[in-house]
Every structure is written in C-alpha cells, then in structure tokens.
Amino acid sequence: MANSKYEYVKNFERENHLLPSCYILIRVDGRGFHKFSAHYEFAKPNDAAALQVMNQAAEQMMRQFPDISVCYGDSDEYSFLLRRNCELFERRESKLTSTFASTFSALYQFYWREVIPEKPLTVERLPTFDARCVVYPNAEIVRDYFRWRQVDCHINNLYNTTFWYLVLHGGMTTKEAENRLIGTLASDKHEILFSQFQLNYNNEPEAYKKGTTICREYSVVDAIEGGMMKMELSERQKQREEKKRKKAKVVVHHTDIINDKFWNERPWLLQ
Template sequence: MANSRFEYVRSFERENIFPQETYLVVRVDGRGFHKFSAEYDFTKPNDLDALKVMNLAARSLAEAIPDIILAYGDSDEYSFLLRKNCELFERRESKLISTFSSTITAYYQHHWSVVFPSKPLKIERLPTFDARVVMYPTAKLIKDYFSWRQVDCHINNLYNTSFWTLVEKGHLTPKEAEEKLKGTLAADKNEILFKEFGINYNNEPEIFKKGSILVRENPSLLAVPEDGSNLSERQKQREMKKLRKSKIELYHIDIIKEDFWSTRQYIFE
C-alpha cells in the first residue's frame, strides 16, 4: 500500500490477539431471532426444520474452516471449538468475529432456501448472526463450557415444552402459563406434562433435549506432531489437507458425562 499523509489514521486501530497454546471458542448467536421465528411461523416449542437449517449452516462452516474440531448448537446458537494450535487469522479477535458471523449468516440463508423453498426470506426480516470469541486455558474449562451449554439447552427446552403445552393444549394464555410455571423445578414441570397431558418428557426427541454436536471423528487424520508450532509451511498445508478430509459427524448425545471426551482425547491435542 502506498504511503500518504492520511495514513496516520491507522494508528487508531487496535487489535486483540489471543496468545498461543490456548483454546478458542467462537460462539455465534442469531440476532433478533424471537421476531424472526414469529415472522416465519416456527413450530413451537421446537421447529425441526429450522434446527436442520442451523445444523447445515454450522456443518458448512466447519467444512470451510478445518481448524474447527468440535461444535455444539441449540436453537439459533452455535459454539465452535478451534484446535489448540490454531493459527487462523493469526488468532486476531476482530477477524475471527467478523468471519464467523458473516459466514454463518451466508450459509444459513443458503440452506434456508433449500429447506424452506415455500418460505422465501423477506428483505425486511433477514437472518443475521453476531459472534464473540472466548479464550480458555485448559481442557477442563472446555469440557465445562460445553457442559454448561448443554445444561442450558435442557433447562430452556423443558420450560418451553411445558409453556407451549399449557398454551396450546391447556388453553391457557401466555401470561397464565408463565404464572403457573413460576418457581417450579424440573420435577414439577415433568409432573405437569405427564399428569395433565400424558407427555413423558424423557420421550421427547434427543435433538430437543440435548442439542446438536458436530465433531471431527477421524483421530488418525488429526494427529499433529508435538512440535507442531515448528512445522514448516508445507507441513502445515499438509495438516490442513488432512483436516479438510476428516469426517464431520452429527450427534444428539450427552456431552456432560466423561464418556464423550475420554474416547476423543485428540480434541485437546
């Protein structure tokens, strides 16, 4: 770039660069999706096709960015875990935020047109996403982070299932349903569903109760030498090629118990 007398304005730019050898989680979240879901008449409490769009968008993003080793999604939110030795955008926060938010938005709009061909998006209500990056220093914190998101999914889904059942089958107003659920525990909500409506919450689809997990499931392709930070550019390119070829699987399973992590130690290597 040619120098000019106006270039001094660059001195006002600030960049946050995350340190090496730490885990980065990029969480994307739909902006104004409460109004968005109302505009396009989502099924309550869960719209399976809308979740399919979100999962397809997240998978496309994981395929486009090989450094994504694991992702967890619920509703209009997805968290992406980057490899510990990731050097994507030189670990610059602003680039990670802008890339993840814009790319997931583009993929979501693309997959929407495939899943909902009879519901074209309106210019006045387009889906958009924001993003944030959080740094974690240890594998334990990563496990606890994803456990937190799955617990949150369960709590929200149990409440929403109870709320919309009271409204749609119990013929309560939203205000009345809210009042009836105020102060109730999980056991109370389960009892309301079962005794009043014959619904066993345990039989609800796993995708609703546990959310969605995307994980690269070929550890042999993910092995990185211990001195990975000293790899040549050519070696790094080969590693990226292996990652691009690795298989991404979708699950709706428990990630709070240690079983999920103990069989996938390569996630943290």
C-alpha cells in the same frame, strides 16, 4: 498500497491478538431471533426445519474452517472451538468474530432457501448473527463450557415444552402458563406433561433435549500419526495435519457431552 499523506489514519487502528497456546471459543448468536421466529411462524416448542437450517450452516462452517475441531448448538446459537494452536487470521479477535458472524449469517440464509422454500425471506426481517470470542487456558474449562451449554439447552427445552403445551393444548394464555410454571422444578414439569398431556418428556427427540454436537471423526491411531495430539510440529507435519483435518469425516451427534464418554473416545478434539 501506495503511500499517501492520508495514510497516517492507520495509526488509529488497533488489533487484539488472542493469547497463544489457549483454546479459542467463538459463539454465534441470532440477533433478534424472538421477533424473527414470530415473523416466520416457527412451530412451538421446537421447529424441526429451522433447527435443520442451523445445523446445516454449522456443518458447512466445519468444512470451510478446518481449524474448528468441534461445535455445539441449540436454538439460535452455535459455539465453535478452534484448535489450541490455531493461527487462523493470526488470532486477531476482530477478524475472527466478524468472519464467523458474517459467514454463518450467509450460510443460514442459503440453507433457509433450500430447507424452507415455502417461506421466502424478506428484506424487512433477515436472519443475522453476532459473534464473540472467549479464550480458555485448558481442556477442562473447555469441557465445562460445553457442559454449561448442554445443561442450558436441557433446562430451556423442558421449560419451553411445558410452557407451550399449556398454551397450545391446555387452553392457557401465555401469562397464565408463565405464572403456572413459576417456582416449579424439573420433576414438576415432567409431571405436568405426563399427567395433563400424556407426554413422556424422556421420549422427546434427542436433538431437542441435548442439542447438536458436530465434530471431526478419526481413529485414535490416525490422530496420533497425523500429529493432532502433539503440540510441537514441524512445518511439514502441520501441512499433513491440515490435509488430514480437511479430509476427516464431519459427523453430527445428538448425544450427552456432559459426561466423560464423548470426550474420552475423541481425545484429538482437545489435543
């Protein structure tokens, strides 16, 4: 860029470089999705096609950004974990958040046209996402983050399932259903669904109850040989590691990530 007398304005710019040797968690969240879902008449309590759009967008994010090791999503949000030694965009927070928000928004619109062509998007109500970065110092806190999101998914889905059954099949207004559920425990909601609607919540699809986890799959041997479980790598090792990440199989799971089994079987996810 040529120098000019106006270039001084760059001095007002500020970059926030995220702490090194820490995990970066980027969460994208739908902007105004309550109105968006009402506008496009999402099925209640869960819209399978809309969730498919979210999952395909997240899966493509994994392919476009090899630094993502694992992501988790439900409803209109997805959380992406970047490798602890990731240097994507020199760990600049503004660059990471703007790129993830804009890329996910574009991918969501692309897959919407593929999955739900019968409901074309209109310029008055386009899907957009915001993003935030959070830095975590160790693997245990990262695991607690994902536990938190899955517990939240379970609580919200059980509530929404009960609420919408009361409205759609129980003849209640939304206000009546809301009042009916005030103060109820999880066991109460299970009982309402089973006694009034003969619905065993435990038989509901795992994708609704547990959300969606997407990760790169390796054998443990490949992970060790590829350097994915080592913190200090030479430049040549880093290049080999990146190639291995790009070639790794991206797998979609609807499973328990609260207990240790998922993480213990995939030690490379948290290096």
